Amino acid sequence: MNTDLEEQEDELLALQSIFDSEEFVRDESKSAGEIRVSVELPADFNVVLKEGDSLRQYEISFLPPLLLTFDLPQDYPSSSPPSFTLTCSWLTHPQFISYLLLQLHALGVQLTDLYQATRGAVVLFSWVQFLREDALKFLDIHSVLELPSDEHNTELCDQDKDSATLSEPNNIEHTPTSEPTDDQHCDVSDPCEPHLPGSSSQVQENPSTSDGISTDSQGACALDSHQQTQTRDSSPNKHQTSDLSITPSQALMSQILLYNAAQKQKLFTTTLFDCGVCFMSWLGSECVQLFQCGHIFCKPCLGKFCKVQIKEGNVRGVTCPEADCGGSPTPAQVRSLVGEELFSRYDRLLLQSTLDHMADVTYCPRNSCGSAVIVDTSSTAAMCSVCNFAFCVKCKKTYHGAQDCHTMKTEKEDIIPQRGYASLPQSKEGLKAVWDDYSSASKERKRILERRYGRDVMQGTLTMWLSDDWITDNCKHCPHCFCKIQKISGCNVMTCTRCHQLFCWACLTRLEKYGSDHFQSSDCVHYPLDFAYRA
Template sequence: MSADTQEQEDELLALHSIFGSEEFVRDESRAAGEIRVSAELPANFTVALKEGETLRQYEMSFLPPLLLTFELPEDYPSSSPPSFSLTCTWLTHAQLSLLGDQLTDLYQATGGAVVLFTWAQFLKEDALRFLHIHTLLELPSVEHSTQDPLHDLSSAAVAQADQSGQEDFLHEGSVSCPLDQSVQGAASLPIHPREPSPNGDQTLSGLSLTPSQALLSQLLIYDADQQQKQFATMVFDCGVCFMSCLGSDCVQLSDCGHIFCQVCLGQFCKLQITEGNVRGVTCPQADCTATPTPAQVKSLVEEELFSRYDRLLLQNTLDCMADVVYCPRLSCGSAVIQEKSSNAAMCSVCGFAFCVACRKTYHGPDCQANGNMKKHTEDDAEQTKADLPQSQAGLKALWDDYATGNKQRRHVLESKYGHNVLQFTMEEYLSEDWIVFNCKHCPHCYTRIQKNKGCNMMTCSRCGQLFCWACLARLSPLDACEHFQDSPCSLSRYRGI
């Protein structure tokens, strides 16, 4: 084995031990591989894109890595530099060429020593400063590009030849589209580009974007993904229980930045949703009005609770809108946007045209209800209310909403469905089936008992037996509390609260 071959093998082994599997990929069939180098960004680093009079600026902490693909000649490092290509989605062809020239100069300065790690360090620590990119990266727009942006934002390979004049390892322009690679970089050798659309625009989630817009979108997605990965590996103190948790077990609210463990925030959200207080699903921090995103709420609570949250949040929003009325048809009850200039409204669901003032079939602009010339009795008003849900599950959800809601919420539901209808229907609903579903039997006298509030320590009103509502175990007055300390049962109404 020659001295050059031994040095090459030692260098490749050193790179394998220094870099992770996502940063260094070796081609075992030859002395070649890839190094992905993430440039270090200064604080308050901004990426900007100007299109016409619109300037978009975004602070970023991470940019996709530069991809250094190399192959080592037989006489490297003693006589020839590595053959290499440099690829990047967010640098222009001219900038990549300057970096390629600098890499060659760095090899010349070593006097025949191995240079791959030096190249990687330069790209990581000094590449942006070498290109005079300090705190702002301006992406070329379509309007200001002197050539096709697909080539101006070049991810074309910048190939370098060795001093003996050997052919380029990869020819310039072998990857012709700047958006052909994913922002993660290629996973293996060689790189296979995607086909661009016929008009040169890129497609992202069904939207037609210019190359610069698509690149900006990819940079934002990559930055968010890397920040989430970084967050998951850090340790934070929960703002509720003050326990230290990994970021992977925490949730950070985007509006305020406060961090809570998933258990605490999940229990807080469950309690608010169960009580029908969807407006109370906010940041648990005192005096903070920020709210978790629906996606965060969905990840913290069960599917049934999230469905309730989604429904109540929509209903609450509609109830707060002055221009929203409800279709008076008993079989519909859908929300309808009211025109301010007219009493006429048409339901988009069932097509019923009605008068907003008297809630009857539309009869023209003149309505006696407007001048208070005729008042409806309570029974007449009840007939114009929205119809109640037809399914058992729908009635139960409505009852839960009505029974657990605050005074304002109950008033809203009564104005929609009618006070008498709600009261009568709820008594009907408290049928044998409902009792069976919601009641439990006393473990001593087998009397049916319903619990609608309080803790899980119950006393039968018939025989006086003390028992646990969760597991129906009989309890002794002397050691009843010990049961909740030595068993999975929780004394609180809501587990963990």
């Protein structure tokens, strides 16, 4: 007896040294405890849930652990195996819910057989190794774990109700042929009942030194309670759920996905990675992984990169620093890297940039407003919803109806001159001649022109009108964001400096890529004559 107790103590101390506190918990008051066993999954392991015609499939790397709760009898390991309970939340079968009993029962029998094969030796570590490395193969689960649909579970529950009076589904007794005799009980909850996300199925092995099959009075009481519950819940509305509730299968899927994400994050924080910018090794807890592309950078490098882009106003440049990569950090990652102040600027500029990329959005031309305005592309009229200013989308002046924007500009130029001063010429050529005379004149000549037309007109209004005319004559609007663009030289493939949209300068057609076949299928030419001549 003393030898058994010494071996038990040595085994428990060895388990404490092998497993951490999250994996192994010992009951110091007696020779008992619990072990959480994470099964090893093969590559490309998937969890599948069928719901009607839809199929939800996720690739995972971790499943919630099996919980092995044990209690060592005084004559273990020389004569008796440990008394144990095996708990699992995901061990189900897509066709026969009763097959769950066989799966859990088979695992329990296998653990007992492992003890029988090594009679007289400690066995807990061998059990853990079997559950971790061979449990899935033993249960014939290879690369897919298929969760049962709730509709199928309902049908199986109805079948179980019909046979409830003939058998006891909550208790299965097994008597091994080898000595000593063990009464093994498999306990699963009623599959018809709703479960919480943490609900589980249990197999409990209670070794007994008596011969024969013992009577389980608690099992009979559980059966009566089970039948009463079925009768009480047999109303047709039992399985109806609201739109905001989730089914037990969906809850189980969520539990598996959340556990998988938590374990992957835990593994990430304790692993060394090489930063793609400074090429130094960092722990994952000091790194950021971009979800879109998977590239990993240390927080200092990625933080500095994002801060520079935001300070320069280039929010579209807050992307993956890796060359030719289209990934980008999430807003939550940007916030953690740059702080609240810069993130507020980033959020505001990102919204502004997004609006700039929308073809049906323009801005109120009033300097005191500048609010975004949604326009009807079939009309040139727009009205600001903030200040109620009606304006022309093309010239950004007060809405002038069906009149041409250029005509309205000419009429505006014909204003009443300041008192005591002469009127400016009405034509563009006359205005240009007055400006050329003024800009190249001597101080005396400038004073004469200022006395004739007014100093404010010569230094302010005239230059503004000439600038507007020059922009109108020499610039075109981007077909995507309507930004005014001037073409200095080069081919007819233009890139908007604001929204980076490619378009044809000749006809303002949007281009998908630089090597577009637009110039082969239209009258537009890729290289204008003046460009070809200079080349």
